Amino acid sequence: MPLTVTAIRNAKPRAKPYKLTDGAGLYLEIMPNGSRYWRWRYRYAGKDTRLAFGVFPEVTLAEARERKDDARRALRDGIDPATQRRAARHKRLLSAETTFEGVARQWLASQKRKMAPITHKKAERTLELFAFPWLGPRPMTEIDPPELLAVLKRIESRGANETAHRLKARVGQIFRYAIAHGMATRDPSADLRGALAPIVSKSHAAITDPAKVGDLLRALDAYAGHFPTCCALRLAPLVFARPGELRRAEWSEFDLDAGEWRIPADKMKMREAHVVPLSTQAMAILRDLHPLTGRGRYLFPGIRTAGEPMSNNTINAALRRMGFDRDTMTGHGFRAMASTRLNELGWNPDVIERQLAHAERNKVRAAYNRAQYMAERRSMMQAWADYLDSLRVGGNVAAIRRKRV
Known part of the structure; x- marks a missing residue:
């Protein structure tokens, strides 16, 4: 018989964990300390697997059934619900923990031995002045080409065209670093080729006569x-x-x-x-x-x-x-x-x-x-x-x- 909220609330802890089944693989596991955990049992690629849906009463009976139905739909489409959940969790962690400024600081540290000191200082200063105020707190995975272009266009509108191009290159390096370290999945600067006005080269003024x-x-x-x-x-x-x-x-x-x-x-x-x-x-x-x-x-x-x-x-x-x-x-x-x-x-x-x-x-x-x-x-x-x-x-x-x- 399907579970009811009353049956769940009336269930008492026992010396060992036991289950209250709801059907279609969904059950509530009651622990000796009184905790109640939602589980769903399914088979994928010939193996029995369990998926946790949370703790009752934080996750209600209706919510547990909804999560089970979502997982069954994924399974029907050939997707392992456990793998899908891990990917979603990884994406949430990326969004919460890997901000642009945080990753950019890591990249700057990695470049300290590779760049000349003056070049490294200029790169850091350019990011601090023109990128961090707008992109700094943004999760790497959420920055898209239009958002990046808006930052670059703001610089270009001031007549600092060379600075805009330089920043675009730095941002591209930071995203490629993030991709290599599993902190991003793509580089939005790659989609901005030709979006900025070209640099008009100007030689350093010099007296030669x-x-x-x-x-x-x-x-x-x-x-x-x-x-x-x-x-x-x-x-x-x-x-x-x-x-x-x-x-x-x-x-x-x-x-x-x-x-x-x-x-x-x-x-x-x-x-x-x-x-x-x-x-x-x-x-x-x-x-x-x-x-x-x-x-x-x-x-x-x-x-x-x-x-x-x-x-x-x-x-x-x-x-x-x-x-x-x-x-x-x-x-x-x-x-x-x-x-x-x-x-x-x-x-x-x-x-x-x-x-x-x-x-x-x-x-x-x-x-x-x-x-x-x-x-x-x-x-x-x-x-x-x-x-x-x-x-x-x-x-x-x-x-x-x-x-x-």
Whole structure:
């Protein structure tokens, strides 16, 4: 006979568990401590299986029967109700515990050894400013392409198109990390291809005209700011490293006897150690600076905190104070200035590219380039420094013209 609520309430505990059956495999198991558990017994793939439906009276008789009917429908369709329940539970756990910010923080931690510190910090800052306020508390499994696009469009509407594209790429990396670790099932950024306006590339502003380069060098020499900043400004055109590499330069990386600056791989954009041969002019600047900052870690420590390098905006701010606006010259522009002039003066492009630490797409050629050119690079760097001296005083610029090889 089917169960009734009265029969369930009148059932007394016994020394051992026993069952009150309702039919079609549904029964109530009464435990010695008085607890009452709904169970459903069924066969799937030739095996007897039990499924728990909850505790009476939290789950009523009517609710237990409803759950049994749902499970029977799944079984009729060839679905194991137990497997279906585990999948649903997993999805609920994902929704409740794996928010976008939580997973993004895990991804950031996993990237700390892979990214350059400045790149890692920028990635974290971009997420904190543009993603976490809107996506941070959202479950990973509930973020869909339109929701993500709304966040990206908000950035794009401010004119920060490159930032929107960068954030889209980061979000894609985070979702792929989540998928690999069982915290998401798909990447919504993959459906947004072409949804953002394309990036219009813009080169870093740089002075390349020889006469104007001479004006710039004289302005650098005349700059009367913080002494380490003055040294950084004078050193920048001589080594044409990336601004981040220069401002974070450490005394331990310099061998003044050998005349070399050895930048470790974790500071380089391409994640490969790089050597900068130092001209006599660069060595003179370093020896002038050493008595002031040589006992510390950084060549160019921050003004407020000596334990940190100078700000990434220091060089550009100094250029602005000298009258060079952002469309005329930037800290990164010293690299473009050197590349342009050295190519026009006839130096081997492979030597120039290797000294700029640009990536070589051809792996065989890259391995060859890493092993070669040091003697030519050392010669080029000294000739380049001499050439800049000639521009500074307005002399003949033909002194370092070389035949391409």
